[in-house]
Amino acid sequence: MLAKTPPDNLARRVARGPLFGTRDYDDIALPPPARTRLLERFGQYGIVLACDLTRAGVDSVAALRTELANRSGLNRFRTLLADHFGRRADLIKVAHTLSRTNTLTTNGSARLQSTLDTLKSEITTLELSHTQHFQALRVLTDHYDGALTLSPADAAELLRPTGEHGDSLSDRLGRPADAPGLIEYVETRIDHWSTLALDPTVPPKTANAIRFARRQYEEFLADLL
Incomplete structure (x- = not known):
């Protein structure tokens, strides 16, 4: 249902952070409670990415889950921010994403820990650069x-x-x-x-x-x- 919303409109709405899950929008049929649950489960990045994949032809839950896992790395995260939010006055509230990364575990993998640390640094830099x-x-x-x-x-x-x-x-x-x-x-x-x-x-x-x-x-x- 969300994937039917024009990409730019959806990006603008999701960029509002918590407001995306509480406000009524004429161009989004999904009710606020359902949007809140999506925010809690996937975060802003995950919602936009999932809709991108659905528009690209991913048509099953299993395939979508696989694609989300494959594309959840740092490079994809940077690209998504640049494509959807980098040129907008209201930047995505990445503090929510940062709080989610603090709960992630790496099972002792040095490589994963390095990637996670870099991701946290990138998000913190964005927060400091766009305080307003x-x-x-x-x-x-x-x-x-x-x-x-x-x-x-x-x-x-x-x-x-x-x-x-x-x-x-x-x-x-x-x-x-x-x-x-x-x-x-x-x-x-x-x-x-x-x-x-x-x-x-x-x-x-x-x-x-x-x-x-x-x-x-x-x-x-x-x-x-």
Whole structure:
């Protein structure tokens, strides 16, 4: 069922990490509970790879299992990241994959241990190189979990700089990139979120979301100047 989803659309949805298993999408018929189970069993990488194989003609569970095992090495992992997520603003949340690798065993094989160590290093490097994207995903997760205490207007605005409505500057600002007074608008948003950040009673997760929104607008302003 997932394999019928256009590859780019599926990659974008899976890149949302935990949100893939909780949100409703018009282009994905599989219900959220089933997607959550797939995430827990296969991870983001495994889901995309399994759908790739199904589209390529693998039509039985046994054959799919064999192909997944054959293609689960480091080189395939790197290729998948580059092909599906490397050019996207929202990078795949590989922390989930890293946590799964920590449970793997190598049965004393030095070669397998070396490969596993290299894989962990690659994933950690990606996390450190794309901190902003992981922070955006955390903010979105907290929002959809109902963990934020923002006003309805602020909560709705928060979705834009996080990239929930699109990755372009106009998507993130909610107005055309060549709209008059855009710099002044961004400056007012920085002031607004900076004011919210001054409240010492704001819960930690909400404070983190506020700081993230402010930093995003500061980066938007730098891009516009």
